[in-house]
Amino acid sequence: MPANTPPLKCLIIGTPGDMRVAGFQEALRELGHPVADVISYPDWVLLSDDGRGDRLSSYDRVRVESPGRDPQALHAIRWRWQHPNKPSNKQPGNAIDDPSGSAASFFDVMDHIILAPTKRETVYLNHPQGILIASDKASTIEHLGGRDVPVPKQLGAMEGPGAGYERVRTAMLQSGMNRVFIKLRHGASASGVIAYQVSPTRELATTTVAMEQSSIDVKLFNTRKIQRYTQEEQVRALLDALCPLGVYIERWVPKAGVKNRTTDLRVVTIAGKARHIVLRMSKGPITNLHLLNERSGPEPLKRAMRSSDWEALIETCERVARCFPSMLYLGIDVAVHADLRKHTVFEVNAWGDLLHGITDRGQTTYEAEVDAMADWRGSLD
């Protein structure tokens, strides 16, 4: 720890012992700060308003961590405010259930953090307000697009009964877009993503969403394996099941290829600077990290580009960070176009800093965040 940096006592709202919390604790230790106190989401939601206020007021820095996949945390978030008396609706494994319920509850949790009566101003490493915007992908696009960040052209959002194949095809026809990405509005990255293309005579939906069709309904599952649906009735079943959950649709932006793989980038900004960068390479249009696609440092792509175009991409990412002044760190998904010139930002991840084994200037993402947190104040827009 640099001299003149007082030790900072941190609170983490998260899942004790999971990789994210452990990673941050390790970084605190490395840089000479005391161990952070950790409160789990199930415990957090049981506190009274005053309890929350007291808790937040007692710490120098507060880190609102992802609940991860901890079922108890998700359960607590999903049910605490919306349905306090309803029994838990356990879904198997990777089922895509109605996320709107969990999204609304998640927003409630964030709101209750924000609204907790505190005795002094809480310094969040990542403000729940910023987390809320980042977690609603359609809102993010709107937020960034209005601030001069290149984002994909939006066809719009849809949800509820009536959202499905017919409306998607009509919207595509009316806007002249024959290649689109359809994404769950509130899903995690790569949950419920479809790369969909149509021509006058055929269609192809490429996705990680698998379907289990019974006579009653269609159940959707996230998988790690790419599914390709070419029959209208399959695509119809897929979109009719997915769209009502709340999706947004955007133009499919053709991405650059390197080593015969389709590429995009995860850029982590910390204190406004582009720091850790991962190049994701995949066969096909779905590049997301957690699909175990290949990843490396950005050199293979950077080498193929003009340096001015690469610098412009970095500048865009830092501009994106400035659009979220309340977030010390942000994971930005950005792709260079097929002709290796310009780029487009697709989404931001409030918890996109979990990058195994990636260092920048000798620091992991967590170490860089801890290093920056002494000077960090953050501000709402």
Next chain:
Amino acid sequence: MIEENLTTFYNLPVKDYEADTPLTNADQTAYRVRLDWEQHDSGVKFIDHLNKLLDDPAADQLKALVIGDWGGVGEGNGIEPVIEAIVQAKDKLASLEAIFLADLISEESEISWIQQGDISPLWPAYPGLIEIGVRGGEGLSLGTLSLNNLRKLTVEAGGLPPSIVNEIATANLPNLEHLEVWLGTDEYGGDCTMDDVQPILNSTRFPKLNYLGLKNSVLADDIAAAVGTSSVIVQLQVLDLSMGTLRDIGVEALAVAGNLGHLHKLDIHYHFATPEALAKLDGLGITIDASDPQEPDTYDDETYYYVAVSE
């Protein structure tokens, strides 16, 4: 899938043409004309973009031209207007020796969705062509191919119909050295049978042929079985059966073909053969590329073998 644009063509580095920017080193660069998706969305016309290149004073030094995404390719915008424009420009492209049509990556269009067309008008306009590359078999017609100087012909597709293979087999290309054909799969229009392929395997029309690629094919095992009695093999330095559904039975046929010992290289990368079968090729004493082994897919007790590039 093809996910990276050409970086070299005709042994020249490929460079994207930028509108209103002069050509530089025109005789040592393979210029590619393409529309970025933003240009297409904002109404830029490919033909206008191409015409800017054609009007460049150095266009008459261009030896190699690559046609990239011309916009709306998957929506039914065929290549024929582009062919027409290139034909009309024959006096401007006075030095053209090599042309590649439809260098599109899967992010721009699936290969089997590329609307190719009748490209035969190019031949009388550019009779001195030395290299031709084409991507996409749908709607493709080569017409009567009679080109005295042609040394290299590559046709990439997810599926090529018998008509194309026939056009190639009956072509008049006395100086052809490199013939590469992606036969593909019948799911995507590649419904050739061995009857269609035999004329190439036993061709006497290409006396200078030293590379033969019958690639990306569901017929890989059958072709391998026919190799031993195919008269063209003796001419070759390289036989390429890569990217297809070659299995043990095909590899074993190659092992006993008896006429491969003179080859510089046998390329069977992307295959479904076992190490045990591949070991039988060691006796050939030639360089073999058997990299990128594949596992078939199984659903409901059925096993599916896929060629490398289909959709």
